[in-house]
Amino acid sequence: MIDDVRKTYGDLRAVDGVSFGVGTGEFFGILGPNGAGKTTTLEIIEGLRSPDSGSVSLLGRSPWPRNRELLPRIGVQLQASAFFERLTAREQIRTFASLYGVGTTSGDAWLARVGLDDKGDTQTSKLSGGQLQRLSIACALVHEPEVVFLDEPTAGLDPQARRNLWDLLSSLNDDGRTVVLTTHYMDEAEMLCDRVAIMDKGSILELDSPTALIRALDAAVRISIAPNVLALADARQVDGVDAASADDSSLTMTTRDPAAVMSDLARRGALTGLQVRGATLEDVFLTRTGREYRA
Template sequence: MTQLETISVKHLSKQFKNQTALRDISFSIKSGEIFGFLGPSGAGKTTTIKILTGQMHPSDGFASVLGVPTEKINEHIYEQIGIVTHNSGIYDKLSVYKNLEIFTKLLNVKKSKIDEILKQVGLFKDRKKIAGKLSQGMRQRLVLARAVLHNPKVLFLDEPTSGLDPSTQIEIHRLIKSLRDNGTAIFLTTHNMEEADKLCDRLALLNDGKIVETGTPREIRLNHNKKKRYKILLKDDSEFTLSQSEETTQKINWWMTNNELVTIHSCEPTLETVFLEVTGRELI
């Protein structure tokens, strides 16, 4: 599949009265790609989503979605994008099914799609439940179901699994990956490094409104793997970590030749360690 650029951000800045939320950020996202925007609370992730979805105007720079400048996003573009934010509302007094039915009408989607998507997010059995009585995890799944009902070309996910239990997280990750595989460009913000590592094709680390590192999760981890250490487990149950050197290479060779080696792992840093190293602060 040819990958088309669906989101383009150039030198984007956002200044509030007393605070700079975004400082000269640039990136682009192609179709069929999950782009992770990582940073602690207050780093500017939600502001970026609001600008990209036309809910807020930038102070400086340029951003476009599906070729349209974000300041000119109209109904036609909204029909092709899906948005999930941590405070996306649902109609509490309506059933799960009715909540989606409204949007099938608004987005001109066949009603048969409702059951299909409810099965995908694991809410099919609860389709008659009143939305106000759903648990936090179920609400989040309903919001996600609504956002992907029309097979959007671009999907914005603002902390989609925040506060969810691990099994729900896995279900949501599976759905996100299947959307990516079908060509949807996904812009995902999170402060969960493990989630970013598992899901994202490319990442940008954001700190104080500035992109401090960008690349694939692997590239980022390897770029910061300066110590190049290996964790080794031998048959006699001894476990230790060795730094890369001529001597280490010889030792590993010897253990392998003598069938002493049980496991060997490279100790590249986690994304969390990289973030700490780059910004001097932890992800909270």
């Protein structure tokens, strides 16, 4: 889809040689901290910006300069809530529907699908952040595009609203649609995406499915139990444990052989408050950059 794309602003290399392809029907994620170049990359693919060098091909065509034959085939949700002033949710989506030459029924259907029927007559200025995101996703999809771009659809939402939105997002490529999403939430990328490109400072660090990325790390598993169930010295003696540490709330052991640790702990009757945490994409980021991941 895109090949060796670069974009520089002054001294800042916003996008520094990014290449990847997205397959039809794939749920593709671009993951990285703020300022990593995700949005700029997305804007170059959408055709909002021209790359300084490199080439972009979207559905077999070049999105730059503005290509009005390509636009009906793609759907876009932008970071800010881009709506007409003082229109209700239903008027917004119907207006967007007609911009794409789609009837009002499709607008109403999408409004229902994102769970906003009862907010149809509410002006957008009175909707919550989560509702606005749902509406702007519906507006991006009202004309049933082949590819949809979502730029940080869950940014700024509280955890509950984010999880509610995940159900909607994960259903978007059910009917063979391609979804490209940027996010700075590791768990979101892990949860939703078929493949993830981890970006930092304008380049792609890793690109694979979330599970493959984590497996490739061969990272240790952390097992923690309630404090005072086991002395720290004993914990270090448990089968398979590489290291152990304790604080006020828990005793944590790291291991590459969780099965051995678990059975030994069971023998010792020390499973109170058991928690097992595998590696996450955060560990992938940490390993690759040597920096703690900060969204």
